[in-house]
Amino acid sequence: NAGVMQNPRHLVRRRGQEARLRCSPMKGHSHVYWYRQLPEEGLKFMVYLQKENIIDESGMPKERFSAEFPKEGPSILRIQQVVRGDSAAYFCASSSIRGGTDTQYFGPGTRLTVL
Amino acid sequence: AQSVSQHNHHVILSEAASLELGCNYSYGGTVNLFWYVQYPGQHLQLLLKYFSGDPLVKGIKGFEAEFIKSKFSFNLRKPSVQWSDTAEYFCAVNAGGNNRLAFGKGNQVVVIP
Numbered sequence: 001n002a003g004v005m006q007n008p009r010h011l012v013r014r015r016g017q018e019a020r021l022r023c024s025p026m027k028g029h030s031h032v033y034w035y036r037q038l039p040e041e042g043l044k045f046m047v048y049l050q051k052e053n054i055i056d057e058s059g060m061p062k063e064r065f066s067a068e069f070p071k072e073g074p075s076i077l078r079i080q081q082v083v084r085g086d087s088a089a090y091f092c093a094s095s096s097i098r099g100g101t102d103t104q105y106f107g108p109g110t111r112l113t114v115l
Numbered sequence: 116a117q118s119v120s121q122h123n124h125h126v127i128l129s130e131a132a133s134l135e136l137g138c139n140y141s142y143g144g145t146v147n148l149f150w151y152v153q154y155p156g157q158h159l160q161l162l163l164k165y166f167s168g169d170p171l172v173k174g175i176k177g178f179e180a181e182f183i184k185s186k187f188s189f190n191l192r193k194p195s196v197q198w199s200d201t202a203e204y205f206c207a208v209n210a211g212g213n214n215r216l217a218f219g220k221g222n223q224v225v226v227i228p
Contacts (some may be wrong), residue, residue: 003158033214042119042205042218056214091159093216104216106151106159 002027004094004107012113019079019086021110025094032075033104034067037089049075082114119208121219129227130198136191136222138180138206147209148189149216150180154202162204165189176200198228 005024013019025032030051035043048056049069060067064082069075079086089111093104118141128134140146150162163174170182180191189206206219 031214033216035216035218040220042121042220043207043216045215045217048214059215103149103161103164105161108158 004092004105006092006107006110008110009108010111010113012115013082014115015083016081019082019112021077021090021112023075023077023092023107025075025092026105029094029096029105031095031097032069033093033095034075034077035091035093037091037109039088043091046077079112082112084114087112087114119206119217119219121206121222124220124222126222126224127227128196128224131195134191134193134196134200134224136204136206136224138189138191138219140187140189140208140210140217142208142210144210148180148182149207149209150174150178150189150191151205151207152202153205159205162191196226198226200224201226
């Protein structure tokens with residue numbers, strides 16, 4: 001039973017480019033969460049999605065960041081016009097039911113470096 | 116807003132020593148509590164969780180944690196660590212039935228053989 005999959009594992013972008021991070025949830029899971037981990041910090045919640053719906057994006061920066069979870073295919077976290085401060089590890093998690101009453105299982109993360 | 120505190124970010128100890136990592140949270144209502152572990156080069160894995168019931172929770176690899184509601188704490192313990200327990204440990208809290216996990220900053224634990 002495959003776990004949560006994320007790709008790429010490492011991503012290097014120059015300032016101003018776009019970064020696209022992908023997350024495939026565990027089989028049978030329909031809830032996806034994105035977290036960001038800055039150096040020397042814990043993980044910070046960004047967004048919670050179900051298929052075709054954004055449920056909670058209270059942790060997303062107001063500009064340049066967007067997320068989707070289409071009916072088919074992986075969830076995508078998109079960062080437009082990246083800046084050096086976007087350098088971080090981005091983790092995706094999934095759960096089978098709403099995360100408040102179920103366990104979130106994490107992927108290996110994507111480490112984004114902005115030059 | 117929820118906040119989670121983990122102290123002593125860096126912990127170094129010898130094999131067979133006992134380990135206790137503190138976790139305190141700030142939310143006063145119903146909480147779900149988790150400890151995750153991240154071994155070097157690997158992803159976050161669930162170590163143990165508390166939703167309700169017995170406040171002493173047993174997890175994998177000999178770890179346990181105790182929920183003390185009056186102290187807003189969920190400390191992690193292991194009586195005798197092994198070199199393979201070298202990892203980063205994160206406490207996480209889900210409060211009020213919302214969908215977000217709030218994480219502490221983590222404890223980097225190094226076990227010396």
